[in-house]
Amino acid sequence: MRMVLLYIVTACLALVCCTTPKEKIPPAMPMEQASGKVILYQLMPRLFGNKQTANKTFGTMEENGTGKFADINDAALTAFQQLGITHVWYTGVIEHALLTDYTRFGIPLDDADVVKGRAGSPYAIKDYYDVNPDLATDVPHRMQEFEQLVARTHRHGLQVIIDFVPNHVARAYRSDAKPAGVKDLGADDDKTVEFSPGNNFYYLPGQSFQVPDGYAPLGSYTFPTLDGKFEETPAKVTGNDQFTAHPGVNEWFETVKLNYGVDxxxxxxxxxxxxxxxxxxxxxxxxxxxxxxxxxxxxDMAEMVPVEFWAWVIPQVKALRPGIVFIAEIYNPDQYHRYIETGKFDFLYDKVLLYDTLRALTTASDRSTAEIAQVQARLNGINQYMLHFIENHDEQRAASRFFAGDPWRAIPAMVVSATIDKGPVMVYFGQECGEPALGVEGFQGDDGRTSIFDYWGVPEHQKWMNGGLFDGGLLSPEQKQLRQVYTDLLNLSGRSAALYAGEYLDITGANVTAGNFGTNVHAFLRFAGEERLLIITSFNAAAPMPVTVQIPAEAFTRMGLDPVKGYIARDMLWRETEVGIDEAGRFALTLKPFSAYIFKIK
Known part of the structure; x- marks a missing residue:
């Protein structure tokens, strides 16, 4: 323990003296804002601000366009505030390998044989100390433009999240923007051995890298560096731990694994x-x-990096910048406790448990809402650390034919995600407008995802963007209504004490057992002080369904209410429904297919 403390103290002093400015790093904005819950909005600047609509498969930046840091203007940031957002996750900021020619700015061409798509993967980092030149209006001043975006975001009372990609880098990683005295990754590696604790990479001595068979990164198009070859001897191990010099096209062949001292x-x-x-x-x-x-x-892929590293590094960064937030992309629920308790993460992805369950309820008729209670039980004690979502850059759009096929059908899942726990909830840009991710963008193809690898316009989002006015001027009346539902839901989720700080009580099981409704309906209570909410969601795909809802007597007691008195409940999401709760705690309700209600009990 004393050795760990010595490392931390020494490291912090070294960083303040050598790596950072002389003054202390300014503290992060306080978490206690107008909202009491983290409401995260993910966007890719390259896609978010793009106004061009050509959408040519494998199109160049000139053909299909690209968004810039400057496109995220005051109007956009004001709109985020109105939506209820507290944090903006700017995805794809750090410089990564791509296939646009910036050689006139001293940036060498990337090798097309180890780049996915024309715009490249934002997770194949080529320089940790620089930003993506695609996002700059004036490329030589790209870092200043990012700094201006950060300042602009802060002026609107919003916090800035960016990606940190710790597990792997682009095959041609080389930093030309690193601070004085910083050595590049791999500069001092012993390449004659497969593994050494002092190396930054893993090697395959005596072997040369071979491009995956049949790889056509640009379809039928060409690029000056596209020749089916990439010189790398000895070959490095791929980002997804593949110890082969000839990885398959479905591997993370465009990246190389970083060595954290694990053999x-x-x-x-x-x-x-x-x-x-x-x-x-x-x-x-x-x-x-x-x-x-x-x-x-x-x-990114935090669980592929040893938890001991996070336990070591996160306290150091937080000591220099109190309040800074760390979110882990993680897919193994058995590791959740370790990455919170040992690794010191603030929040973790909850894809495998709640997301997968809600998606299944939305798309399959044979699933039971009892599965949600099982998820909550498994997450007991760490629920407040879980980041919930229905969309992100890795998942298929809710409105796509691969998922719900209709943005309204995904509303019950979104309501549960936003209200079931104290922890954060996230939306992906365009989700609130019903973006279905249509079209064959390039590398990723037509798969219901908005491609992170290609230059592209996002049509339904562009209707809200309205040429940079960000006023929804081109949205249909139905899309405007959808966005209003998201606005009401996110603002309520962030500002309701019952939702960001209250207790949770599932009443689904009792109602199913009593025969009040079937296994495609879910109901739970959230309450704190004088605020008592009842959230009801229907995953019923058929006709409108009459149900009886009963709030158990013990629930009234826990909420501080007299169970023998009658109450009323008003819906806060649609503001159209009010029900009377009788002395037995019951009321009747007709649930439309895939509907959701947030009742306030008074």
Whole structure:
């Protein structure tokens, strides 16, 4: 323990003296804002601000266009505030490999044989100390334009989240913007061995990298560096731990794995003393971006990096920047407690449990809402740390034919995501307008996702953007209504004490057992002080369904109400429904297919 503390103190002093400005990094904005719950809005600047509508498959930046930092203007940020947002996750900020020619600015061409799509993967980082030149109006001043975006976001009372990609980098990683005295990743590696605790990468001595068979990154189009070859000897191990010099096209072949002192091939033995060089380098990168006044990091594939690293690095960054937020992308529920309790993360993705359950309820008729209670039971004690969502850049759009097929059908799932826990909820840009992700963008194809690899316009989002006015001027009346529902839901979720700080009580099981409704209806209570909410959602795909809802007597007691008195409940989401609760705690309701209500009990 004393050794760990010594490392932390020494590291912090070194960082303040050498890597960061002399003054202390400004603290992050306080978490206690107008909203009491984190409401996160994810957007890719490259897609978000793009006004062009050509949408040519594998189109170049000139053909299909690209958004810029400057496109996220005051009007857009004001609209985020009105939507109820507290944090904006700017995805794809740090410079990554791509296939646009910036050589006139001193940026070398990337090799097309190890880049996915024309715009490249935002998770194949080529320089941790620079930003994506695609996003700049004036490329030589791209970092200043990002800093201006951060300041602009803060002026609107919003916090800034960016990606930190700790597990892998682009195959051609080389930083030309690193601070003086910083050595590049791999600069001092011993490439004659597969693994050394002091190396930044893993190697395959005696083997040369081979481009995956049949890989056609641009379809039938060409690029100056596209020749089916990429020189890398010895070959490095891929980002998804594939120890082969000839990875398949479905592997993360465009990236290479970073070495945190774990000997993957030999039982994943760990070598953490002395502190591995990769740990120090990645800490310095986090501190660099904290010095740019970002308020948090969404940590890509955090569980592929040893939890011991996070336990070591997060307290150091928080010591320099109190209030900064760390969000882990993680898919193994068995590791949730470790990454919260040991790893010190503030929030974790909850894709595998709640998201998967809600998606199944939305798309399959044979699933039971009892599964939601099972998720809550499994997350008991850490519910408040889980980040819920229905969409993000990795998942299919709710309105796509691969998911709900209709944005309204996904509303019950979204309502549950936003209201069931104290923890944060996230929406992905365009979700609130019903974006279905139609079209064959390029590398990713037509799969219900908005491609992160290609230059593209996002049509339904562009209707709300309305040429940069961000006023929804081109939305249909139905889309405007959909966005209003999201606005009401997110504002309520963020500002209701019952939802960001209250107790949770599931009443689904009791009602199903009593025969009041079937297994396609879900009901729970959230309450704090004088605010008592009843959330009812229907995953019924058929005709309108009459049900009886009963609030158990013990629930009234827990909410501080007299169970023998009658109450009324008014819906706060649609503002059209009011019901009377009788002395037995019952009321009748007709549930339309895929409907949702948030009743306030008075």
């Amino acid at each position: 993957i091939q030999r039982g994943r033995s760990t070598h953490f003393e002395p502190v591995p060089d990769t740990w120090n380098k990645m800490r310095d990168i986090l501190v660099f971006w904290a010095g740019k006044n970002v308020d948090g990091f969404r940590c």
